[in-house]
Amino acid sequence: MLGTxxxxxxxxxxxxxxxxxxxCTLCIEACPTGALDEPGTLDATKCLSYWTQSxxxxxxxxxxxxxxxxxxxxxxxxxxxxxxxxxxxRAGQPLPTNAEPHVDLVDWLDSDPSELRRRYARLYVPRNDGRFLQRNARSALANEQVAT
Ligand code: SF4
Ligand code: SF4
Structure with missing residues (x-):
């Protein structure tokens, strides 16, 4: 995590x-979008991590x-x-009490956005708006449907 x-x-x-x-060039080769192609540079506009939080x-x-x-x-x-x-x-440490080993994306879509935001208060979510999590869930579910 980089921060200021x-x-x-x-x-x-x-x-x-x-x-x-x-x-080593493992990360450059593994990045699915070429976000690391320029030496010493992360192009955030190509980074999937960035886009899920944008x-x-x-x-x-x-x-x-x-x-x-x-x-x-x-x-x-x-x-x-x-x-x-x-x-x-860390191995051996108990899961945090609010941890979810699996998330139910249909449940995300059925949830009230404010409640969803509260449930994931530990995450950065743009504009503190749970609808962005639902946007990501829709994208993931659509990709899953294409894959099956
Ligand atoms: S940062 Fe990338 S290039 Fe450097 S050691 Fe890790 S995987 Fe290899
Ligand atoms: S986090 Fe960003 S830079 Fe790293 S592999 Fe994923 S898309 Fe590429």
Whole structure:
């Protein structure tokens, strides 16, 4: 997660991570939309993760690549050798009380958008509007129908 915090505090910079990609190009090859094709650059306008969290609808060209994803993408993170052995959730830890191992997208569509937003309060949702989650659910369900 990249983020920005604006502050007037004086802070000592930490040393840069001593990580090197070497000749690896796994994330570039794995990205379904070519968002990483330019060296050292992530083109957010091509990133599926960005589009699932955008108030603008994803371009038609990326609808198929979204497959059944309703929030985020992270294929590039999954293939990165630096992330090997780092579980997204630490093994052995109990699921958070509000965790849902599976989500029912039809239920998302039947839900009141405000209630849906409250249910996923931990997620960034554009304009705090649950209708954007429902938009993603419609796209995922449509892609599932095409695939079957
Ligand atoms: S999150 Fe997905 S679409 Fe975005 S850069 Fe990574 S692999 Fe590509
Ligand atoms: S997958 Fe990881 S190590 Fe490989 S190029 Fe991408 S960021 Fe670098």
């Amino acid at each position: 915090l604006v502050t007037d505090r004086e802070l000592e910079p930490t040393t840069p991570l001593a990580l090197d990609c070497g000749s 108030a603008n609808d994803p371009p038609e060209a990326y609808r198929e690549a979204l497959e059944s994803q309703v929030y985020g993408c992270d294929i590039c993170q999954d293939v990165c050798p630096w992330n090997r052995g780092i579980e997204k959730r």
